Amino acid sequence: MEDPAPTDAPRTGPTVGELGESAVLARILPRLHPGDAAILGAGDDAAVVAAADGRFVVTTDLMVHGPDFRLAWSTPFELGWKAAATNLTDVAAMGARPTALVVAIAAPPTTEVSVLEGIADGFREGLAALAPGAGVVGGDLSASPVLMIAVTAFGDLDGRAPVLRSGARVGDVVAHAGARGAAAQGLALLFAEATDASGEPDRLATRGVRERHPQLVRAQLAPEPPVSAGVVAALAGATSMLDVSDGLARDARRIAEASGVGLDFDGAALGPDPRLALAGAEDHGLLATFPRGSAVPAPFEVIGRVIEAAPGELRVDGRDVGSDGWDPYSGWDGRAG
Amino acid sequence: MEDPAPTDAPRTGPTVGELGESAVLARILPRLHPGDAAILGAGDDAAVVAAADGRFVVTTDLMVHGPDFRLAWSTPFELGWKAAATNLTDVAAMGARPTALVVAIAAPPTTEVSVLEGIADGFREGLAALAPGAGVVGGDLSASPVLMIAVTAFGDLDGRAPVLRSGARVGDVVAHAGARGAAAQGLALLFAEATDASGEPDRLATRGVRERHPQLVRAQLAPEPPVSAGVVAALAGATSMLDVSDGLARDARRIAEASGVGLDFDGAALGPDPRLALAGAEDHGLLATFPRGSAVPAPFEVIGRVIEAAPGELRVDGRDVGSDGWDPYSGWDGRAG
Numbered sequence: 001m002e003d004p005a006p007t008d009a010p011r012t013g014p015t016v017g018e019l020g021e022s023a024v025l026a027r028i029l030p031r032l033h034p035g036d037a038a039i040l041g042a043g044d045d046a047a048v049v050a051a052a053d054g055r056f057v058v059t060t061d062l063m064v065h066g067p068d069f070r071l072a073w074s075t076p077f078e079l080g081w082k083a084a085a086t087n088l089t090d091v092a093a094m095g096a097r098p099t100a101l102v103v104a105i106a107a108p109p110t111t112e113v114s115v116l117e118g119i120a121d122g123f124r125e126g127l128a129a130l131a132p133g134a135g136v137v138g139g140d141l142s143a144s145p146v147l148m149i150a151v152t153a154f155g156d157l158d159g160r161a162p163v164l165r166s167g168a169r170v171g172d173v174v175a176h177a178g179a180r181g182a183a184a185q186g187l188a189l190l191f192a193e194a195t196d197a198s199g200e201p202d203r204l205a206t207r208g209v210r211e212r213h214p215q216l217v218r219a220q221l222a223p224e225p226p227v228s229a230g231v232v233a234a235l236a237g238a239t240s241m242l243d244v245s246d247g248l249a250r251d252a253r254r255i256a257e258a259s260g261v262g263l264d265f266d267g268a269a270l271g272p273d274p275r276l277a278l279a280g281a282e283d284h285g286l287l288a289t290f291p292r293g294s295a296v297p298a299p300f301e302v303i304g305r306v307i308e309a310a311p312g313e314l315r316v317d318g319r320d321v322g323s324d325g326w327d328p329y330s331g332w333d334g335r336a337g
Numbered sequence: 338m339e340d341p342a343p344t345d346a347p348r349t350g351p352t353v354g355e356l357g358e359s360a361v362l363a364r365i366l367p368r369l370h371p372g373d374a375a376i377l378g379a380g381d382d383a384a385v386v387a388a389a390d391g392r393f394v395v396t397t398d399l400m401v402h403g404p405d406f407r408l409a410w411s412t413p414f415e416l417g418w419k420a421a422a423t424n425l426t427d428v429a430a431m432g433a434r435p436t437a438l439v440v441a442i443a444a445p446p447t448t449e450v451s452v453l454e455g456i457a458d459g460f461r462e463g464l465a466a467l468a469p470g471a472g473v474v475g476g477d478l479s480a481s482p483v484l485m486i487a488v489t490a491f492g493d494l495d496g497r498a499p500v501l502r503s504g505a506r507v508g509d510v511v512a513h514a515g516a517r518g519a520a521a522q523g524l525a526l527l528f529a530e531a532t533d534a535s536g537e538p539d540r541l542a543t544r545g546v547r548e549r550h551p552q553l554v555r556a557q558l559a560p561e562p563p564v565s566a567g568v569v570a571a572l573a574g575a576t577s578m579l580d581v582s583d584g585l586a587r588d589a590r591r592i593a594e595a596s597g598v599g600l601d602f603d604g605a606a607l608g609p610d611p612r613l614a615l616a617g618a619e620d621h622g623l624l625a626t627f628p629r630g631s632a633v634p635a636p637f638e639v640i641g642r643v644i645e646a647a648p649g650e651l652r653v654d655g656r657d658v659g660s661d662g663w664d665p666y667s668g669w670d671g672r673a674g
């Protein structure tokens with residue numbers, strides 16, 4: 001991806017307040033592609049999107065400056081990329097092929113237009129890399145005291161049944177595609193080494209962390225989840241699937257509870273730090289179950305099996321484990337900066 | 338609608354921060370109906386919505402506390418109602434039948450859960466009144482320094498072509514359904530009479546304005562746009578249509594520009610205060626054009642005709658008028674309260 005490094009360059013252009021809504025949209029829209037499913041893109045009261053299947057998959061997510069991202073850490077490009085990536089993964093987790101997004105952005109009037117242009121570039125490149133053919137069919141631009149990005153993503157099931165959380169059966173194998181713990185390591189590094197004396201995210205210190213740990217920082221700020229693996233899993237007969245956003249343990253428990261089963265992980269398959277793999281949030285991998293004896297398709301790796309146990313029970317190598325994860329309220333200290 | 342009056346009652350229940358995401362969702366979701374188009378509602382990574390037409394109409398909008406609403410003026414119920422109403426109207430303006438919404442809400446951890454319950458009630462009742470059969474199929478809940486509501490709405494064209502802004506032809510009649518100026522009058526009253534000495538919205542003073550001007554305040558805070566008229570217009574052969582959110586003049590100019598025509602309003606048809614009718618924003622009526630000689634269906638009223646003129650030119654009784662409207666940046670003073 002073309003990812004300009006964060007800079008401390010002086011202001012380079014007008015603000016959204018100076019330019020006004022119409023002029024800002026005129027600078028953003030040419031940076032986006034409506035995608036193959038767009039019958040009517042941005043510019044009218046609503047867009048029209050193809051849904052040849054006769055159904056569509058839809059998910060929505062809101063990212064807010066402060067709790068969900070910091071401009072001192074993320075480039076605008078990375079924000080757009082991550083907003084696309086996380087929503088595409090939710091579509092993929094249903095076994096669907098992502099087709100389109102709509103994006104609503106609210107920004108303080110003092111925001112430089114170049115920030116919104118960077119976000120748009122991140123959406124475009126994230127879509128091109130993770131879900132070729134999908135595009136941005138519409139959006140909204142509002143004023144706000146803080147920057148926020150609301151994304152709604154769509155997918156097509158191409159005639160298949162959606163893959164739910166509730167379909168895991170005793171004896172199924174448990175498999176995972178994507179990173180396990182890297183995004184959490186990146187976030188821990190940013191908190192430890194890219195903050196100032198008062199604990200606030202610091203733009204200059206972020207540069208050093210990026211140089212020392214490029215992959216872990218990238219895993220947090222611009223993840224590359226295995227979006228195309230969602231359809232692969234569905235075609236291979238996955239019995240259940242979800243996007244691992246809140247940590248493997250917490251999300252695995254959701255499958256186990258919804259399916260009325262337990263899950264037993266193979267500790268060795270979880271990597272050198274099973275606790276990190278289980279607790280680390282925001283990797284946006286795909287966790288799925290497949291019938292026993294079926295060929296588990298790449299990039300999925302077998303990491304356990306479905307067992308008869310109290311609904312929601314998780315074990316590692318047969319030993320019960322506690323849950324771990326992330327709550328948007330308990331996890332945030334209320335500071336907006 | 339069941340609309341509890343705003344109160345200054347002391348705190349009555351827990352905050353979202355105290356309860357946590359899962360428990361808050363468990364209190365909100367039972368208040369919402371997924372609607373007739375929901376194949377799979379909330380609870381998985383994404384929802385699945387019927388789109389029998391093989392296409393779906395989609396629009397998205399973000400409302401932020403401060404620029405877009407004030408809790409000192411609006412009840413939570415009214416916020417949910419208005420968020421539903423404005424998005425449903427955008428779907429209707431394409432000539433589509435609204436089918437479903439997804440709703441993402443970000444709230445400060447100190448927000449009382451009862452506020453979110455009230456918003457959910459407003460969505461439910463607004464949908465039931467304005468688009469029976471449509472429901473809320475999914476959503477997201479996040480933390481934020483300010484309350485905000487992001488809505489994405491869907492509709493089905495039932496085999497018809499979408500009604501665009503660009504289809505007005507010279508000789509067509511111009512017609513409008515819905516209020517003209519009432520929402521702007523309500524907002525002006527709130528600014529004039531429901532603010533404190535420093536100009537900030539005041540909860541107690543709002544009560545008095547509601548008692549003196551119930552209809553105008555309601556038109557601003559909980560509008561009842563003619564959602565079902567969108568399909569009516571499409572079936573009657575409307576050549577163009579849009580949702581009048583930024584004022585009749587500004588939105589009419591959009592049709593005129595997109596269609597490469599001018600519009601000439603009949604001043605007498607605009608009501609006792611043509612300037613208010615032309616400039617007043619947020620009524621969320623539907624502006625449409627119909628072929629000359631066709632029967633213009635109720636609740637549309639003929640207010641002018643399409644003329645050969647410079648693209649975008651607006652006239653009243655043959656005289657050129659300036660544009661007027663609302664820009665989210667120029668119209669906001671930056672205060673969040």
